[in-house]
Structures are given as structure tokens and as C-alpha cells.
Amino acid sequence: MKRSIRLDGGLGKRSVLAVVWEGCACLCLLSLLGLIIKERPGMELVLLRYADSEYEFPNELHPILSSVRIRTELIGGGMIQGAAIRMGADRLIRCTTLDEAAGEVIDALLSGRCRDLLCAPDPSPLICLSPLREIPCEELRIVAGHLNIPAPSISNVGDTHDVLSSLVRNHPSVPFSLIRYKDRLGDLARQGRMQ
Secondary structure, three states: HHHHHHHHHHOOOOOOEEOOOOOOOOHHHHHHHHHHHHOEEEEEEEEEEEEOOOOOOOOOOHHHHHHHHHEHHHHHHHHOOHHHHHOOOOEEEOOOOHHHHHHHHHHHHHHHHHHHHHOOOOOOOEEOOOOOOOOHHHHHHHHHHHHOOOOOOOOOOOOOHHHHHHHHHOOOOOOHHHHHHHHHHHHHHHHHHOO
């Protein structure tokens, strides 16, 4: 997780980090992030969540997070980036796990929405971090057990999940290959725009 944060651009110098409350591993991400930033005095996490989010927000947070100031902000239909900037953050942290990131690629390919794989240039000054992007949900379940928090589970089981599961059974590296594929397409698209 620390390596992914470093490769994505680090935590920055500001004392506010915006975290998007999404995905199956939100609580696990918060707990691990709490361990990473608890040594940095004055840090604050702003949890950005949609009112109609399918991911339930806990009544109580894990004791690990007691040394970190946390506040939540409901987002209407507006842009997440704008809300994060208004809160004083220059880093936006996504809770996407390896399984979810690979599932997004499979879904885009199967549905014919291949343009979704090409990242549009982001004009906002925010740096987006995805610390769990290379961690399988199964590994996060083990970590959750050690931290004594609810284990993450993928809720949107369907065709995409079935296809990915069947591929992973024979080739465990498929999720990593899929996110590398998306990254490479994004790099090629950015190079094409620059020329």
C-alpha cells in the first residue's frame, strides 16, 4: 500500500486527505491509512460519500483511527474533485481493490465501452491515489481479520465477476495484466494527445 501511494505521487504536504467512500474495502483502507498517517501530526481525513451510496457507513470507526481527525461530507450530484478541493485536499484517495479495478476493465471490454479505458486528461490540481489497486480482496479479508474489522466483500457479483473468476482460476495474474493493459492504453492515449 505504501509503495502504491509513493508511485501515485505520495501523500503530499497538506494536512487534509480526501477519501472517496466507495468500493468493498473502505473500512480496511481507512484503518491501514490510519496506521500510515498517525505519525504525521495534524492530519485530517475527509470522507466524501454519496447520499445514495450502496456502501454502508459504520456507526463507529476502528480504534486505530482514534489518533486521526476524520470528518464526512455528503456529495450531491457534483464532482468529487471539486468537493475534495473545497475541503482543502490536494490528494484524492480511491478505495478500489485489484478485483474491482480488473472488473472495471473486463466490464468495459464486454460492454463495448472501450473508451472508458482511456483516461481523459484531468485538469484539476488533485493527485489521485489508489493504494489498494494492486491488493486482491482476498488478502484484504485476511488483513481485516487481523485488524478486527468487517471483511470486505465484492457486492456486484454478476457476469463481470463470473468472467474474471473463471480467468483467475487458471491464470492468477490476469487481474494485474488487466490493470497494466488499462495503464498502457492511458499512456498511449496521453502520448497521442501530446503529439
